[in-house]
Amino acid sequence: MDLDAYLAERGGEWHRLEVLASRPKLVSPAEIDELVVLYQRAATHLSVLRSRSPDPVMLADLSRLVLAGRAAVTRSSGGFSWRPLLDFFAYRLPGALYRTRRWWGTLAVLLVGATAVMIWYMGSHPEVLALFAGPGDIDDVVSKSFVGYYSEYQAQNFALQVWTNNALLTAQCLAAGVLVLPVFYLLWSNMLNTAVVGGMMVSRGAGDTFVTYLAPHGLLEITCLFVGAGVGLRIGWAWIAPGPVRTRLQSLTAWVREGMVVAVGLVPTLAVAGCLEAFVTPSALPAPARIGIGAAVWLGFLFYALVWGREASERRPAGPESADLPTA
Structure with missing residues (x-):
C-alpha cells in the first residue's frame, strides 16, 4: 500500500474529524451527522491499515483519532436535548x-x-x-x-x-x-x-x-x-x-x-x-x-x-x- 497516497486521499477527512471531535459541544444536527459519518469512515480506514500497513506511527495516530471520534459521537448523542x-x-x-x-x-x-x-x-x-x-x-x-x-x-x-x-x-x-x-x-x-x-x-x-x-x-x-x-x-x-x-x-x-x-x-x-x-x-x-x-x-x-x-x-x-x- 502506498501510504503517502492513502494519507493524501483520506487526510482531509481525518483532519475534519479531529476538528469536530475537539469541539466541546456540537449544536448543529448537520455537524453531528457529519461527525458520525467521518467516525465510521475513520474506523474503516483504521481496519484497512491494520491489515495492510506496518507503520506504527500512523496506526497510533489514527487509533487515537478513532477513539476521540467515538467519544465525541457518544457525547453528542447522549442525553435528551430540546435543540433538534x-x-x-x-x-x-x-x-x-x-x-x-x-x-x-x-x-x-x-x-x-x-x-x-x-x-x-x-x-x-x-x-x-x-x-x-x-x-x-x-x-x-x-x-x-x-x-x-x-x-x-x-x-x-x-x-x-x-x-x-x-x-x-x-x-x-x-x-x-x-x-x-x-x-x-x-x-x-x-x-x-x-x-x-x-x-x-x-x-x-x-x-x-x-x-x-x-x-x-x-x-x-x-x-x-x-x-x-x-x-x-x-x-x-x-x-x-x-x-x-x-x-x-x-x-x-x-x-x-x-x-x-x-x-x-x-x-x-x-x-x-x-x-x-x-x-x-x-x-x-x-x-x-x-x-x-x-x-x-x-x-x-x-x-x-x-x-x-x-x-x-x-x-x-x-x-x-x-x-x-x-x-x-
Missing part, C-alpha cells in the same frame, strides 16, 4: 412551508373562490340544491343540525375526533400527491360538502350563522388541508418534471423528505384547529370575538409560514431546491 425539536419548528418546518407556498397558496385561492361561487349558486338556485337534499333535510340542517354539530359531544372528545379526521384527510392528500389525480378527488369531495351545507344555510337566510360557525376554526383547518394537498402535488410534480440536475427518483426522494417535514408540522397545527372547533366555535362568546380569535391564529400561522418561513429558508437553505433543484 426547536430547530425543526424554528427553521425546517417554516422553511418547508415557505418553499411550497406557491403550490398550497394557489390551491387556496382557486378552491376558496370556487367554493364561494358554488355556495352562492346553490343558495340562489333551489332546484340545484334539491339535487342534494330535500326541503325537510335543508330545514333540519339550518334549524339545528349545523349549529348542534359543534356541541353534540364533550369538547375534549370532539376536539380529538376533529383532530383525527382532519389529520387523516390531510395525510391522504399528502400521500396521494405522488399520483396527483387522487388529490383533486379528495379536494373536490371536501369542497362539494362545504358548498352544499353553505348553500343550504344561504338559501334560508342563515349565511351569517354559517360564517360565524365556520370561520373560527375553518380558516386554519382548511389552510392546513390546502398545505397538505399542495405539498402532495409538489411531490407528484417532482417525478413528472424532475429538472435537469436530478433523476426522477432523486427528485422524488428529495421532495418526499420535504413532505415529511410538513406532515409532522401539520400534526400540532391541526390539533390547534381542533381545539378552536371544540372550544371556541360553539362557545358563548360574541360572534366577532370567536371569528377574531380564529382569524388571529390563522394570521399567526401565515406569518410563521410566509414571513418567518422566508427568513428560515434563507438562514437554513436545507430544502430540495438548495441542491440545484429549481425553487418550488
Whole structure:
C-alpha cells in the first residue's frame, strides 16, 4: 500500500474529524451527522491499515483519532436535548412551508373562490340544491343540525375526533400527491360538502350563522388541508418534471423528505384547529370575538409560514431546491 497516497486521499477527512471531535459541544444536527459519518469512515480506514500497513506511527495516530471520534459521537448523542425539536419548528418546518407556498397558496385561492361561487349558486338556485337534499333535510340542517354539530359531544372528545379526521384527510392528500389525480378527488369531495351545507344555510337566510360557525376554526383547518394537498402535488410534480440536475427518483426522494417535514408540522397545527372547533366555535362568546380569535391564529400561522418561513429558508437553505433543484 502506498501510504503517502492513502494519507493524501483520506487526510482531509481525518483532519475534519479531529476538528469536530475537539469541539466541546456540537449544536448543529448537520455537524453531528457529519461527525458520525467521518467516525465510521475513520474506523474503516483504521481496519484497512491494520491489515495492510506496518507503520506504527500512523496506526497510533489514527487509533487515537478513532477513539476521540467515538467519544465525541457518544457525547453528542447522549442525553435528551430540546435543540433538534426547536430547530425543526424554528427553521425546517417554516422553511418547508415557505418553499411550497406557491403550490398550497394557489390551491387556496382557486378552491376558496370556487367554493364561494358554488355556495352562492346553490343558495340562489333551489332546484340545484334539491339535487342534494330535500326541503325537510335543508330545514333540519339550518334549524339545528349545523349549529348542534359543534356541541353534540364533550369538547375534549370532539376536539380529538376533529383532530383525527382532519389529520387523516390531510395525510391522504399528502400521500396521494405522488399520483396527483387522487388529490383533486379528495379536494373536490371536501369542497362539494362545504358548498352544499353553505348553500343550504344561504338559501334560508342563515349565511351569517354559517360564517360565524365556520370561520373560527375553518380558516386554519382548511389552510392546513390546502398545505397538505399542495405539498402532495409538489411531490407528484417532482417525478413528472424532475429538472435537469436530478433523476426522477432523486427528485422524488428529495421532495418526499420535504413532505415529511410538513406532515409532522401539520400534526400540532391541526390539533390547534381542533381545539378552536371544540372550544371556541360553539362557545358563548360574541360572534366577532370567536371569528377574531380564529382569524388571529390563522394570521399567526401565515406569518410563521410566509414571513418567518422566508427568513428560515434563507438562514437554513436545507430544502430540495438548495441542491440545484429549481425553487418550488
